[in-house]
Amino acid sequence: xxxxxxxxxxxxxxxxxxxxxxxxxxxxxxxxxxxxxxxxxxxxxxxxxxxxxxxxxxxxxxxxxxxxxxxxxxxxxxxxxxxxxxxxxxxxxxxxxxxxxxxxxxxxxxxxxxxxxxxxxxxxxxxxxxxxxxxxxxxxxxxxxxxxxxxxxxxxxxxxxxxxxxxxxxxxxxxxxxxxxxxxxxxxxxxxxxxxxxxxxxxxxxxxxxxxxxxxxxxxxxxxxxxxxxxxxxxxxxxxxxxxxxxxxxxxxxxxxxxxxxxxxxxxxxxxxxxxxxxxxxxxxxxxxxxxxxxxxxxxxxxxxxxxxxxxxxxxxxxxxxxxxxxxxxxxxxxxxxxxxxxxxxxxxxxxxxxxxxxxxxxxxxxxxxxxxxxxxxxxxxxxxxxxxxxxxxxxxxxxxxxxxxxxxxxxxxxxxxxxxxxxxxxxxxxxxxxxxxxxxxxxx
Amino acid sequence: xxxxxxxxxxxxxxxxxxxxxxxxxxxxxxxxxxxxxxxxxxxxxxxxxxxxxxxxxxxxxxxxxxxxxxxxxxxxxxxxxxxxxxxxxxxxxxxxxxxxxxxxxxxxxxxxxxxxxxxxxxxxxxxxxxxxxxxxxxxxxxxxxxxxxxxxxxxxxxxxxxxxxxxxxxxxxxxxxxxxxxxxxxxxxxxxxxxxxxxxxxxxxxxxxxxxxxxxxxxxxxxxxxxxxxxxxxxxxxxxxxxxxxxxxxxxxxxxxxxxxxxxxxxxxxxxxxxxxxxxxxxxxxxxxxxxxxxxxxxxxxxxxxxxxxxxxxxxxxxxxxxxxxxxxxxxxxxxxxxxxxxxxxxxxxxxxxxxxxxxxxxxxxxxxxxxxxxxxxxxxxxxxxxxxxxxxxxxxxxxxxxxxxxxxxxxxxxxxxxxxxxxxxxxxxxxxxxxxxxxxxxxxxxxxxxxxxxxxxxxxxxxxxxxxxxxxxxxxxxxxxxxxxxx
Numbered sequence: 001x002x003x004x005x006x007x008x009x010x011x012x013x014x015x016x017x018x019x020x021x022x023x024x025x026x027x028x029x030x031x032x033x034x035x036x037x038x039x040x041x042x043x044x045x046x047x048x049x050x051x052x053x054x055x056x057x058x059x060x061x062x063x064x065x066x067x068x069x070x071x072x073x074x075x076x077x078x079x080x081x082x083x084x085x086x087x088x089x090x091x092x093x094x095x096x097x098x099x100x101x102x103x104x105x106x107x108x109x110x111x112x113x114x115x116x117x118x119x120x121x122x123x124x125x126x127x128x129x130x131x132x133x134x135x136x137x138x139x140x141x142x143x144x145x146x147x148x149x150x151x152x153x154x155x156x157x158x159x160x161x162x163x164x165x166x167x168x169x170x171x172x173x174x175x176x177x178x179x180x181x182x183x184x185x186x187x188x189x190x191x192x193x194x195x196x197x198x199x200x201x202x203x204x205x206x207x208x209x210x211x212x213x214x215x216x217x218x219x220x221x222x223x224x225x226x227x228x229x230x231x232x233x234x235x236x237x238x239x240x241x242x243x244x245x246x247x248x249x250x251x252x253x254x255x256x257x258x259x260x261x262x263x264x265x266x267x268x269x270x271x272x273x274x275x276x277x278x279x280x281x282x283x284x285x286x287x288x289x290x291x292x293x294x295x296x297x298x299x300x301x302x303x304x305x306x307x308x309x310x311x312x313x314x315x316x317x318x319x320x321x322x323x324x325x326x327x328x329x330x331x332x333x334x335x336x337x338x339x340x341x342x343x344x345x346x347x348x349x350x351x352x353x354x355x356x357x358x359x360x361x362x363x364x365x366x367x368x369x370x371x372x373x374x375x376x377x378x379x380x381x382x383x384x385x386x387x388x389x390x391x392x393x394x395x396x397x398x399x400x401x402x403x404x405x406x407x408x409x410x411x412x413x414x415x416x417x418x419x420x421x422x423x424x425x426x427x428x429x430x431x432x433x434x435x436x437x438x439x440x441x442x443x444x445x
Numbered sequence: 446x447x448x449x450x451x452x453x454x455x456x457x458x459x460x461x462x463x464x465x466x467x468x469x470x471x472x473x474x475x476x477x478x479x480x481x482x483x484x485x486x487x488x489x490x491x492x493x494x495x496x497x498x499x500x501x502x503x504x505x506x507x508x509x510x511x512x513x514x515x516x517x518x519x520x521x522x523x524x525x526x527x528x529x530x531x532x533x534x535x536x537x538x539x540x541x542x543x544x545x546x547x548x549x550x551x552x553x554x555x556x557x558x559x560x561x562x563x564x565x566x567x568x569x570x571x572x573x574x575x576x577x578x579x580x581x582x583x584x585x586x587x588x589x590x591x592x593x594x595x596x597x598x599x600x601x602x603x604x605x606x607x608x609x610x611x612x613x614x615x616x617x618x619x620x621x622x623x624x625x626x627x628x629x630x631x632x633x634x635x636x637x638x639x640x641x642x643x644x645x646x647x648x649x650x651x652x653x654x655x656x657x658x659x660x661x662x663x664x665x666x667x668x669x670x671x672x673x674x675x676x677x678x679x680x681x682x683x684x685x686x687x688x689x690x691x692x693x694x695x696x697x698x699x700x701x702x703x704x705x706x707x708x709x710x711x712x713x714x715x716x717x718x719x720x721x722x723x724x725x726x727x728x729x730x731x732x733x734x735x736x737x738x739x740x741x742x743x744x745x746x747x748x749x750x751x752x753x754x755x756x757x758x759x760x761x762x763x764x765x766x767x768x769x770x771x772x773x774x775x776x777x778x779x780x781x782x783x784x785x786x787x788x789x790x791x792x793x794x795x796x797x798x799x800x801x802x803x804x805x806x807x808x809x810x811x812x813x814x815x816x817x818x819x820x821x822x823x824x825x826x827x828x829x830x831x832x833x834x835x836x837x838x839x840x841x842x843x844x845x846x847x848x849x850x851x852x853x854x855x856x857x858x859x860x861x862x863x864x865x866x867x868x869x870x871x872x873x874x875x876x877x878x879x880x881x882x883x884x885x886x887x888x889x890x891x892x893x894x895x896x897x898x899x900x901x902x903x904x905x906x907x908x909x910x911x912x913x914x915x916x917x918x919x920x921x922x923x924x925x926x927x928x929x930x931x932x933x
Contacts, residue, residue: 051521340851355865358832368856370875373847378874383830383862 011041013152013186016068026127028135029157036144036154043148055331055363056273056302061245066217068156069101069185091424094176094204095120102179102187103159112173117166120175123190124159134162137192141223141251147275150249153188153221160190165199165230174202174422181218181244182210191222195230197255202233204425207268209241216241218269220248226258228282233261235420239432240268242297248274254314256282263420264291264320266301267432273302280307280314280342290416291320294433295328295360302331307349309342318349321413323437324360332364334379340371349379354386354412356405356437409437480537486510489638492537496607496642499614509627509637516631522794523823523855524763526736534701536639536672596654602647603658606674609645616647620678624707624744624771632703633740636672640705643673648683648714657913659688675706679714681747686717688916702761704739712747712774717755719912721920724760729818731790734762741768742798745777745806753780754797755911757920762791767825769798772806772834779808782908786924787820787852796826796843796857801834801867810841813905815924816852823855830867837867845875846904848897 014037025033045062046053097120098108104122114120119131126134144151161177179189191205207218218240226232240246246269252260266272278287293301307316322330332351353362366379386408394404410430417426480491489510493503518529596603602613609617627637648654679685689706702724710716718741727734737760743752754768770779781797799808814822824843845854856873878900886896902909902921909917 343850353862355862358865360865361863362860363862364860364871365858366856366871366873367858368845368873368875369853370845370847370855371851371853373850373852373877375847376874376876378872379856380873381858381860381869381871383860383867383869385865385868 011044012062012065013045014041014155017155026130026135029127029138032139033155033157036139036151036157039144040148040151040155043151045152046148052304052333056271056300058247058271058273060271061217061247064215064217064245066184066186066245069183069187069216089176089204089422089424089428092174092176092422094174095171096176096178097122097161098178098180099159099161099189100180100210101182101185102189105180108180115169115171118169118171119162119164121162122159123157123162123192126162131162133164133194134192137162137194137223137225138190139223141225141253142221142249147249149219149247150221153190153219153249156188157190160192162192163194163201163203165195165201167196167227168198169196169201170199171201174204176204177206179205179207179218179220180210181207181216181240182212182214184214184216186217186219189218189220191220191224193222193224193232195224195226195232197227198229199227200231202235202422204235204237204422206235206237207240207246208237209244209268213241213243215243215245217245218247220246222248222250224251224260225253226255226260226285228256228258230255230258231261232259233263233421235263235422235425236265236274237425237429238266238268238272238274240272242268242270242299244269246272246274248272250274250276252276252278252287254278254280254282254285254287257284257286258282259286259288261288262290263416264289264293264303265429266291266293266303267429270298271300273304275304275306277306278308278316280309280316281311283311283313285311285314287314287316289316289318289320290419291318292322292413292416292429292433293320293330294323294325294437295330296325296437298327300329300331302333304333304335306335307337307347309336309338309345309347312342313344314342315346316348319416320351321416322351322353322362323356323409323413323433324353324362325356325437327357327359329361330363332362332381333367334365335367335369336377336379338368338370338372338375338377342372343374345372345375345377347375347377351379351381352412353381353383354409355383356386356409406434406437410434479535482535483532484510484534484536484639488536492639492641495537496610498607498610501618502610505622505627506638506640509634510639512628513631513634513638516628516634518631522765523821523825523857524765524792524794526763526792529701529736531635537641595656599652599655600649601652601654602645604645606640606643606645606676609676613645613647616678617645617676620676620707620709622707624709624742625705625740630740632738633705636674636703636705636740640672640674643675643704644677645675646677646685646687648679648685650680651682652680653683654685657686657688659690671700671702671704673704675704676709677707677716677718678709679711679716679750681711682713683711684715686913687719688913689718689720690723690916690919700734701736702738704741706739706741706768708741708743708752710743710745710747710750710752710777713749714747715751716743717753718743718768719916720754720756720758721912721916721923722756722758722760722764723923725762726760726789726791727762729789731762731819734791735760737761737764737766739766741766742771743769743779744771745774745779745803747777748774748803749776750774751778751780753778753782753911755782755908756784756795757909757912757916757923758783758785758793758795759923761793764791764793764795767796767798767827769800769827770808771800771802772808772837773802774806775803776805776807777803778806780911781808781810781812781826782911783812784815784905784908784920784924785812785822785824786815787817787822789818789820791818792821794823794825796824798827799829799839801828801830801837801839803834805836805838806834807838808840810839810843811907812841812843813908814843814845814854815848815901815904816845816854817848819849819851821853821855823857824873825857825859827859827861828869828871829859829861830864830869832863834864835866837864837869839867839869841871843871843873844904845873846901847875847877
């Protein structure tokens with residue numbers, strides 16, 4: 001065994017590390033991956049016994065026995081002989097970088113002409129060219145020591161998207177990073193985004209299945225760092241196949257006066273767990289976190305957010321909204337930490353849930369942990385139903401029950417979707433969201 | 446806008462108050478009849494024998510003890526303290542005079558009475574003037590119960606726990622451990638094994654208790670844990686308001702207090718349980734003070750029953766308690782009103798659990814946390830709407846006020862909803878006293894001190910007004926003493 005010291009127990013999820021070994025990796029990466037593998041092997045997948053996983057059980061991922069997708073899938077994609085098609089958002093003209101089963105698919109990507117100094121490449125390419133910013137950036141934010149899913153991703157770190165914006169670079173076209181999954185396997189997509197001082201971009205990170213919508217497991221890690229005054233609009237869309245499993249860690253680091261606007265949409269996988277961690281590490285930085293999730297059928301969706309105010313005069317605003325029907329289940333855990341020196345912090349957090357059926361279930365836990373006194377912090381959480389008066393009004397205007405419910409449900413999340421700023425994306429998301437709501441409405445009627 | 450301030454003068458005035466010593470720090474020198482430190486089956490048997498308990502209760506205690514030794518101390522709370530050596534604690538301490546139990550107030554050990562006097566609870570006076578029946582718990586054994594006759598005319602049983610075991614074994618046996626089962630959690634299990642005494646009250650069907658029932662707890666002898674057990678049963682249509690006040694003298698070692706309170710409300714019954722807790726919080730360096738690890742839970746068993754918890758927590762080095770309500774009966778109501786104040790190195794992790802089981806059950810949570818000095822104050826609450834709890838409604842509000850730049854305020858609410866027809870709302874905010882508010886008050890001629898005191902009182906008012914009159918006054922004074930010193 002190359003990945004781990006001989007004689008240790010090997011977690012089945014790591015079993016495939018042998019298949020490619022760590023051959024071809026630069027020394028530092030081989031070391032990093034080995035440490036990550038050892039760390040995951042020691043801790044294994046999180047279990048509901050851990051407080052952060054109290055409501056989410058990953059044992060389905062284990063029992064499914066996913067094997068690592070490996071390189072051959074990527075080779076198929078590179079060959080271009082694959083049936084995979086990439087259908088971009090209509091009307092959006094992005095710089096796109098597409099990955100199939102975790103490996104860069106040049107045939108499907110459109111890297112276009114990026115502004116001077118901007119790098120939009122696959123991690124594998126960047127590594128082969130020895131680009132130092134990739135080496136410095138990888139694993140710099142997403143530490144794996146106490147997070148076994150990050151460790152698992154890092155152990156398999158081979159490819160993914162790497163984006164670098166030099167000082168004052170403004171990328172007008174949105175950058176679209178798409179991870180497609182074409183077959184039943186485990187993938188560990190990775191994304192690295194570094195924006196230097198005064199840089200600006202819109203980044204769309206989305207997860208979607210190939211045409212035959214198989215069951216698969218995506219365990220993603222994204223690291224985003226924003227230099228002073230940098231601005232990023234980050235739209236993350238989890239619209240996996242309905243049989244798929246999705247776990248993700250998004251790690252954001254903000255320098256002085258930077259502005260991060262994150263949109264986190266999760267509507268697809270049968271089980272999705274997304275950890276979004278934002279560190280406001282220098283004074284004056286500002287973070288907005290917006291989320292929309294839905295859970296119908298037997299879907300389970302879990303959003304954990306952690307906003308870490310370490311320095312003074314930072315602002316964070318967070319709104320997550322969820323629509324739940326049938327036997328859908330949602331978990332929200334929002335933690336805001338204001339450290340002793342983070343005076344003049346302004347933090348607001350909201351979580352609102354709409355329950356459309358008797359079997360739906362929601363567990364929400366907004367947490368505030370505050371160690372500074374000159375702060376303004378508030379949070380709120382609600383769980384409720386559609387307003388019967390509003391439903392009655394719409395019906396009196398001739399709408400059917402299902403339609404009326406769909407209209408109101410859509411209105412419930414529209415304030416978040418409307419803020420995405422990319423009309424074409426907002427529309428397609430609303431489309432992705434609505435069929436389930438409407439079907440649920442019919443069932444109720 | 447920069448507010449004009451006079452930091453020097455203010456600081457001087459503040460320091461004076463900050464340096465106020467704990468007013469109730471004295472030790473009554475009464476010969477105690479204690480068990481040697483340590484916990485074993487023998488000690489459990491010793492306690493049970495001392496109290497001349499029936500066999501079933503001894504068995505109950507032993508079963509709890511056997512469970513406890515296999516349990517692990519919980520670590521999830523947002524508090525930090527050195528590990529407790531449970532073999533260092535003496536589990537039984539009773540004033541010697543217990544042998545010839547007092548028949549009336551006159552027979553009570555005068556020094557005991559004096560102790561209460563120093564605490565500002567003149568037993569006789571209070572009994573006469575305020576019409577309060579006080580079941581005073583001095584360390585572990587109840588020494589005097591007043592107004593008993595008046596209550597017994599109405600069929601109300603209000604006595605010490607051990608008395609209830611002797612005189613009303615059926616009632617005790619029927620309800621003991623039905624709300625907080627022996628194996629519920631680490632500290633309640635410990636309590637079940639070694640509980641010394643406490644209060645018992647039973648309000649028969651349709652009776653409205655004519656006066657506030659009240660108990661004063663006081664931890665006195667050094668190195669003794671206090672493990673009281675309170676059981677309160679309100680039969681159909683009964684109504685009762687129960688007050689609990691706590692103080693402890695100054696001790697250098699941390700003392701453990703692990704009480705269990707069980708409330709049972711049958712159909713249409715109404716229980717109001719108010720606590721003012723002012724145990725010794727430790728000194729400015731965090732030395733000494735009480736560890737207050739309490740399990741309090743009420744069950745609204747019958748339809749339309751109501752249980753209301755009100756607590757003002759200003760004392761203890763560590764407070765760790767979550768008075769909860771099991772809303773089993775349809776249309777039952779649970780309420781939780783709390784003011785928790787931490788100063789210096791005090792830590793509080795407190796909140797409530799509202800479990801909605803019956804249809805159309807309602808609960809309200811109102812929690813006000815005040816942190817000063819290096820105090821850490823956490824609200825931790827659970828609202829669970831079970832599947833069958835149709836039309837359940839919850840509203841929670843948790844506000845924190847920060848006074849000082851080294852304190853902390855934390856909120857950990859758990860909302861678990863399994864029913865679509867229910868509505869759950871939670872709101873929380875954290876801030877310090879606004880400079881503009883202070884400026885306004887000062888511009889109207891209030892001193893800095895008075896302004897802060899007024900704003901803080903306003904902050905807590907929604908909770909304080911839930912307290913019975915006498916308690917509200919005391920609570921306000923307590924807050925004043927603990928708080929004003931902390932403003933900087």
